[in-house]
Amino acid sequence: MKIPHEVLKIIEDIRTMRVRGAGKIARTAAKALIIASEEYRGTSLKEYLTYMELIAERLKNARPTAVSLPNAVNYVLSRLKKASMEPSSTLNKAKFIVRESANDFIKRSFEAIKKIGEIGSKRISDGEVILTHCNSTAALSVIITAHHQGKHIEVFATETRPKFQGHITAKILAKEGIPITLIPDSAVRYFMKDIDKVIVGADTVTANGAVVNKVGTSLIALAAHEARVRVFVAAETYKFSPATVLGELVMIEERDPTEVVPPEYLYENPEVIVRNPAFDVTPPEYIDAIITEKGIIPPQAAILILEEEYGWVLKDYFIKELNFAEES
Numbered sequence: 001m002k003i004p005h006e007v008l009k010i011i012e013d014i015r016t017m018r019v020r021g022a023g024k025i026a027r028t029a030a031k032a033l034i035i036a037s038e039e040y041r042g043t044s045l046k047e048y049l050t051y052m053e054l055i056a057e058r059l060k061n062a063r064p065t066a067v068s069l070p071n072a073v074n075y076v077l078s079r080l081k082k083a084s085m086e087p088s089s090t091l092n093k094a095k096f097i098v099r100e101s102a103n104d105f106i107k108r109s110f111e112a113i114k115k116i117g118e119i120g121s122k123r124i125s126d127g128e129v130i131l132t133h134c135n136s137t138a139a140l141s142v143i144i145t146a147h148h149q150g151k152h153i154e155v156f157a158t159e160t161r162p163k164f165q166g167h168i169t170a171k172i173l174a175k176e177g178i179p180i181t182l183i184p185d186s187a188v189r190y191f192m193k194d195i196d197k198v199i200v201g202a203d204t205v206t207a208n209g210a211v212v213n214k215v216g217t218s219l220i221a222l223a224a225h226e227a228r229v230r231v232f233v234a235a236e237t238y239k240f241s242p243a244t245v246l247g248e249l250v251m252i253e254e255r256d257p258t259e260v261v262p263p264e265y266l267y268e269n270p271e272v273i274v275r276n277p278a279f280d281v282t283p284p285e286y287i288d289a290i291i292t293e294k295g296i297i298p299p300q301a302a303i304l305i306l307e308e309e310y311g312w313v314l315k316d317y318f319i320k321e322l323n324f325a326e327e328s
Contacts, residue, residue: 001051003058004039007032014062014069017163022203022239023137026072027109029059030102033076037098045091049084052077052098065212065253065279066203067241072109075238076101105238112236112293117141120199120234120291121149128196131156131188131224134214135165136201138234140172142291143199147178154179156195160214161185162259162276185216189223198224202235202290206244207306209284209299211235212252215277221286230288233299237292240302242310253278 010032013019019028036055040048056077060070079101084094120142124130130153132139146153155173157180160166166182173180183191198220204212211217211233224231241250257266257274266274284299292305 001040001042001047003055004036007036007039007055007058010035011058011062014059020163020165021135021137022066022068022201023109023113023236025063025066026068026238027106029069029072030076030105032059033073034099034102037095040095043091045084045089045094048091048094049080052080063253064251066239067205067212067243067250068203068236068239071238071242072105075105109236109238112238113137113141115293116234116236116291117145119293119296120232121146121151123232123289123291123296124151124153124197126151127153129154129156129194131158131191131195131198131220131229132169133158133166133185133198133200133217133220134160135168135172136234138236138291139199139201140169142232142234143173143178144176147176154181156181156183156191158183158185158188158216158220160216165214185219188216188220189226192223192227192229195224195227195229198229198231200231200233202233202239203279204250205233205235205240205290205299205302205305206250207241207303208244209287209290209302211282211284211287211290211299212250212279213282215280218280218282218286221282225286231282231286232289232291233282233287234291237294237305237309240305240309242306245303245306250281252280 010028014025019025040051042048056073059073063069076098080094080097083089083097116138124146130143155178157166157169170180170182200213200217202211202213221231255276255278257276260274260276287299289296290299
C-alpha cells in the first residue's frame with residue numbers, strides 16, 4: 001500500500017522545518033503513525049506490520065539529529081510489535097495499539113513540558129535576567145511558569161540564525177508580558193555580563209550528559225562558563241538517546257546552504273563553500289543541570305535516566321550486538 005498523502009506531507013514538513021522543535025516533531029510523528037494506521041486498507045496483519053515499519057523508517061529519516069523523533073516512533077512501534085506477537089493478535093487490535101500508544105505519547109509529552117515548567121521555575125529568582133536560544137517549548141515553559149508565579153524577570157533571546165527561531169520565542173514572551181530583548185547570536189558574549197542564568201532546550205541528550213541543540217548553544221555555554229553564569233538545559237526524557245550508551249555517535253544534520261545565502265550568491269561565487277550545520281554539541285562540563293519531568297539532574301546522571309527509561313531498549317541493543325558478533 002502506498003504511503004498516504006497526509007503522512008507524506010508530514011514527513012516533508014518535518015524535513016523542511018515547517019514543523020520545528022524537537023517536542024513538536026515527536027508529537028507530529030506520533031500523529032502521522034495514527035493517520036497511516038487508520039488509512040491502511042489491507043486485511044493482512046503481516047503486511048500491516050511491514051507497512052507500519054516502512055512509515056516508521058520514513059519518519060525517522062526526515063531529521064537525523066533530534067532523537068525525540070525516533071524515540072516517539074519507537075515508543076509506538078515497540079508496543080505494536082510486542083502486541084503482534086501475542087496469539088490473540090488481530091489487525092484491528094494492532095491498529096488499536098498504535099492509536100492508543102501514539103495518543104499516550106502525545107499526552108505524556110504535554111504533561112512533561114508542564115512538569116518541567118513547574119520544576120525549573122523554582123530555580124529562577126525574582127529580578128533575574130535570563131538568556132535563551134532558539135525556540136524551545138520546554139525552556140519557555142520554565143520561563144513562563146516563573147513569570148506566572150509573579151517573579152519579575154527579563155529575558156534576552158538570540159535571533160538564532162539562519163532560520164530565526166528566536167523571533168518566535170521573542171513574540172511568545174512578549175505576548176506573556178515578559179520584558180524581552182532580541183539580540184544577534186554574535187552578541188551573546190557582549191551581553192553575558194548582564195545575564196543571571198542561561199536556559200536552553202535540547203534536541204538530544206547523550207549518555208555522558210552532552211547536549212545536542214541548535215547550533216550556537218555551545219558558544220553560549222562557553223561564554224557563560226567564562227562569565228560564571230549557570231547554564232540549565234530543559235529536556236523531556238524522550239530526548240535522551242539510548243543508542244549513545246553503546247557508543248553510537250549523534251549525526252549532526254547539515255542543511256541546505258541557501259538557508260544561509262541566496263541561490264544567486266552560490267551561482268556567482270562557485271568557489272565559495274557554504275556550510276550550514278543545524279546543531280552543535282555542548283559538553284557536560286559546561287552544563288550545570290538538566291531539568292526533566294522527573295526532576296533536576298546533573299548532566300553526568302544522564303545514564304541513570306537512560307537506564308530507567310530505556311532499559312528494555314538497551315537490552316534489545318545488546319542482544320542484537322551479541323547475535324551479530326556470533327554470526328561474524
